[in-house]
Amino acid sequence: MPFACIHVPNFILQAALRIEPGLRTRPAGILDGIPPFVTVIAKNKKAGSLGLQIGMTKSQAEQIQGLQLRRRSIEHEAAAHAALVDLALSFSPRIEETAADTIILDLEGLAQLFGGFEKLAQRLGWRAKKFGLSAQVAVGSNPEAAQLAARGFAGVTVLAPDEETECLGSLPITALNLSLEIRETLERWGVRTCQALAALPVAQLSERLGQEGVRLQELARGASGRALIPTIAAMEFEEAMELDTAVSELEPLSFLLGRLLDQLCERLSARALATNEIRLKMELERGEEEIFGIAEKHQNLVYGQSTLADSSSRRETVAPRDDTGWNRGDTDKQNGARPPGRVDLRPDSTKSDAAPLIYEHALRLPLAMRDSKALLRLWRLHLESHPPASPIVKITMAAEPAKIRFAQSGLFVPLSPDPEKLEITMARTGHFVGAANIGSPELLDTHRPLSFRVARFNPLEASSSANDSAEPSVSSEFSLGVSSKISSVGSGPLLSATALRVFRPAIPARVEARDNAPARVYFGGVWGDVMAASGPWRSSGDWWTEDPWNQDEWDLEIEFPVPAAKETNAFSHTAKGTPKTESARAHGVYRIVRESAGGNWFVRGVYD
Amino acid sequence: MKTSALRAQLEKSLGSIIPAPFSPRRPAPAEMVASGIPEIDHLTGGLPRGYLTEISGPIGSGRTSLLISLLSALTKREESCALVDGRDSFDPCGAEEAGVALGRLLLVRCNNIEQALRAADLLLHGGGFGLVALDLSDLPIASVRRVPLNVWFRFRRMVENTPTVFMLLEQESCAKTCASLVLRLEMKMARWRSILKSSDGNSQPTLLSGLQFNAEVMRCRFECGKSDDGRAGGSASGDSSEGTRCSFESKPAWIELTKKRRKNSEA
Secondary structure, three states: OOEEEEEOOOHHHHHHHHHOHHHHHOOEEEEEOOOOOOEEEEEOHHHHHOOOOOOOEHHHHHOOOOOEEEEOOHHHHHHHHHHHHHHHHOOOOOEEEEEOOEEEEEOOOOHHHHOOHHHHHHHHHHHHHHOOOOOEEEEEOOHHHHHHHHHHOOOEEEOOOOOHHHHHOOOEHHHHOOOHHHHHHHHHHOOOEHHHHHHOOHHHHHHHHHHHHHHHHHHHHOOOOOOOOOOOOOOOEEEEEEEEEEEOOHHHHHHHHHHHHHHHHHHHHHOOEEEEEEEEEEEEOOOHHHHOOOOHHHOOOEEOOEEEEEHHHHHHHOOOEOOOOOEOOOOHHHHOOOOOOOOOOOOOOOOOOOOOEEEEEEEEEEEEEOOHHHHHHHHHHHHHHOOOOOOEEEEEEEEEEEEOOOOOOOOOOOOOOOHHHHHHHHHHHHHHHOHHHEEEEEEOOOOOOOOEEEEOOOHHHHHHHHHHHHHHHHHHHHHHOOOHHHHHHHHOOOOOEOOEEEEEEEEEEEEEEEOOEEEEEEEOOEEEEEEEEEEEEEEEEOOOOOOOEEEEEEEEEEEEEOOOOOOOHHHHHHHHHOOOOOOOEEEEEEEEEEEOOOOOEEEEEEEO | OOHHHHHHHHHHHHOOOOOOOOOOOOOOOOOEEOOOOHHHHHHHOOEEOOOEEEEEOOOOOOHHHHHHHHHHHHHHOOOOEEEEEOOOOOOHHHHHHOOOOHHHEEEEEOOOHHHHHHHHHHHHHHOOOOEEEEEOOOOOHHHHHOOOHHHHHHHHHHHOOOOOEEEEEEOOOOOHHHOOEEEEEEEEEEEEEEEEEOOOOOEEEEEEEEEEEEEEEEEEOEOOOOOOOOOOOOOEOOOOOOOEEEEEEEEOHHHHHHHHHHHHHHO
C-alpha cells in the first residue's frame, strides 16, 4: 500500500512567508520568546549568509543590516497547517496529521488517476507552491519510509519498493529522531548513517539497545509496518495576519485583504468548496483617547451595519444578519446586551485596559462563490462606506464553507444577470444610493397602503420559487384537461393596468367640499377644480399599535390652470409637461387621502 | 484602370459570394419584445432589445402604466428587470396587482438625477437584464435637459448588441438621436362608472373604471406595426419620423381582480 508524505522544512519561517511572500527574496528571521529573552528561532538562507544564527538574541540580530525580523505567530502556523491539510485532502480522503509540518497521505488507488506516483508527487509539490509553501514530497511503501524520505531529501522522491533500504541508507541517523542516549551510543559505535544501522545484526542490536534499537533499524531499512491514523479535518477556513505597523489606508488594507482572500479561496478550491459568508475581524489600534477613557465621541459610533466593540465582548456585539446579509446593530437588545453599535470603553475589572478594539463584519452572499477578486471588490466597497475608526493591527478572515453552485446555461434559459457580477453591481450601486435603497420590493403582510420593504434581489431564488409554485399548477392542468389557452388567460398578466405614481412624502393639500365630496383642491400653490370624484374609500388598521392609521381615500379628476402651477415638483410637472391644448388646462386623476385623526388632506399619488 | 471600372469588376467577381460588397451593411433586425399593450405593440411592433426607447409625456399620461405592462410581460417570462426610480415614486403594491413578479425586479430608489444616471450606467454595464428602465418622470425638466448628450450616447453604446430593452421615461424627449424609438403619450380622458343614482335621478360617478391615453410615435428606426405579438416586427429601416398614433386604455387592477374572483366563486 503506497503512502506519500508532504513535509514543509523550516515550517515556522514558511508559515510567515506564506502570509508575507515579499520576504522570500529578502533575508528574514523569526523571533520568539518572552522579552527580554527574545531569540532567533528560524531564518532563511539569505539571512544565514549575512551571519544570522539560530539562538541569537533580538538585539544581536537587529545589528545585521537589511535583515527582516518578524515575531513568531501561532496563528500563521495554524493557518499554514490547515492549508497543508486542505492540500492533502484535495488528493486523498485518508490522511494523517503526523506533525504541524508533516502530513501523510494514503495513495491507494490514486496512481492510475494521476498517471503514476511520480506525477502525483510532483503535483503535490506544485500544489503546495500554490498554497505558498515550499514542500518536500516523498512516496514510499509505508508511512514511516515516506516520512523519512520526505524529511531527508529535498524536492520529490519516489522510493521503489525494493530499493527503500538503499535509498534511505544515505541519510544520517539523526533523521530517525533518536533519543540523545541512543544517538551517543551509535556514534560511539561509528554508526552515522541509516545504511550502517541497517547492516547491524538484529539479535545483537536488540541485546544492546532493546526493542527501541530494533524499531530504529526497521525505520532505517524502510521496513516499518505501522498503520496510518486517519484524521477527520475540520471544515474551518480561517486566515489571520498580524501587522507590525498599523494600516490606516484603504489601499494597503485591500492589498492585505486580497492576500488573505487568495489563500482562503485557494483552500476552498482544494476542498471543492465555495463560500457564502465571509467574516472579517480586525483589531484596531487603541488611540490615546481610548487609552485615557475619553470615549464620548465614540459612544455612538456605528459603522453602518458594523459594530465597533471591545474584543472581550465580541459575542455580544456580533450583530445577527438580516435578510440582506448585512449586520444590523439593533438586535442586541434581544439578548439584553448593550445598545447596538456602541463602543464599550467602560472600565471592566475582568478585562485588561489595553484590550484591543474590534471591527467586525460578515459579508453574506446570496450564492456560493470563491472568486477572490470579486470578493475583494465587495470588501473594498464595504470598507469605503464603513471605514474603521483607527488603524488596523491584526486581520482575521474566516469563510463559511458551502457547496459550489452548479449552473448549466442553455439556449432557452431566461435572461438573468450573472450572479457574481450582479453582486458587485449591487454593492457599487448601494454604495451611493444606500444599501437599503436597492433590492427587490417585497410587500408586507399588512393592509396599510403602499407598505413594502426592499429585500435582497436574488433572481435565482425567485426562479426556483417560481418553479416550485409552477409545478402543481402544471400537473393540475394536465389532470383536469384544461386547455392551454384558458390557463394562459387565467394565469396571465393583467394587461394595461392603471399604475399609480406615488408622491413620497405625500403632498399636503387643502380641500373645499360640496355635498360631502371634494369640489376644489389646493396643492402645489394652485387651486384645481374637481371634475369627477370617487370615494370615500375608508380604511383603518394597526389601532392596537402605537402607529395606527385611519383614512378616507378619494380618486379625483382635477383640472388645473396651467400658468399658475409652478411651485411644487409634482404639480409643476403637470403644468410644464402638459402640451398646451385649447383649454390650456392640465388635468389628471389623483389619489387624495384624508386622515381621520387630524382631518388633514394629502395627495398620495397620481394615476399615470 | 478607373475606380468605377475596378469597382464593377470586383462586384462582378465577388457577386456570387457577396451580393453587394461596397454597399453599407444593413443593421441586423432588432428583436422586439411585446409591451403587454396590444395597441402599442401594433403601433410599434413592440419595443426593441439593444436600443434606447424613450417614453415621454406629462404626468398622468400613461408612462407608468406602459412600464408596468412591460415589467409584467417580461417578469412573466422569468426575465430579470431593473427599474431605476429617479424620485422614488414606484408603487410595488399596484405593480404586483398588475402581474409584475416583484422577485424578478431590481428596484433602485434614487434621490436625484446623478444617482439615477450612475445607477443606470452600472446596471447596463453589469448586463443580464431583460429591461433596464430609467424613470426620470418626476425630476425637474430642467435638470433632465442638462444631462449632456454624450451620456445618452454612452447608454446607447452600452445597450447595443445586448438583449436588454433600455427604456427611458421622462416628461420631454431629451435623448435626441440616441433613441431608436420615441413614444409621446398623453392622457385622453378618464372613465368613470356610475353605479349609484342620486335623489334627483342623476347618476353620480363613483368608480374610476379606466384611463384612456393617446400614443404617438415621434421617432422609429424600425418598420412598425408588423406583428401582433411584437416579437418579429422589428426590421431595420430608414428613419421614419412621420407621426403614427393610437389610443389605449388602462384599467385599475382591482377591476380585473374582482372579475377574476367573481368567476372563481361562480366556478
